Amino acid sequence: MIQIEAIHHYALSVRNLDETIKWYGGMFGFALERRFGFPEMKTEIAHINHPIGIRIELLYTENSSSSPDLGKDAFGAISNQGSKHIGLQVDNVTEAAAILKSKGVHVLHEVTRVEKAGVTNFWILDNEGNHIELAEPIKK
Numbered sequence: 001m002i003q004i005e006a007i008h009h010y011a012l013s014v015r016n017l018d019e020t021i022k023w024y025g026g027m028f029g030f031a032l033e034r035r036f037g038f039p040e041m042k043t044e045i046a047h048i049n050h051p052i053g054i055r056i057e058l059l060y061t062e063n064s065s066s067s068p069d070l071g072k073d074a075f076g077a078i079s080n081q082g083s084k085h086i087g088l089q090v091d092n093v094t095e096a097a098a099i100l101k102s103k104g105v106h107v108l109h110e111v112t113r114v115e116k117a118g119v120t121n122f123w124i125l126d127n128e129g130n131h132i133e134l135a136e137p138i139k140k
Helices: 017-028 091-100
Strands: 011-014 033-040 043-049 055-061 086-089 106-114 119-126 131-137
Touching: 017 033, 017 043, 017 055, 091 106, 091 119, 091 131
Parallel strands: 011 055, 086 131
Antiparallel strands: 033 043, 043 055, 106 119, 119 131
């Protein structure tokens, strides 16, 4: 069996690299680790990191197209196969929701207790329309 040590990154394809770096920094405290490109593929990549060790790889490719999930709610998006959202665990989802709302985020689903999943969650869209779930584990 292969020994996995951690998730290295989660990748998102975006329309605007600079704005998305800024958005994740302002909303969640991610900072730019590195930026590089592959000119022959008309592609730029940025790695952004959060202090707790989460890395998101942002990909910009000239003439990329939108996901069929763009604009759908979190549950409408599950009808298309593939990656669906980033789930970020927080210690107080209600407080996190209030902070994000005060920053003007696009809310998909309000704070909801989901017993079957063992979390209370809150869903938003990032500046590019990607789904983000903030999840607080339900304490037993």
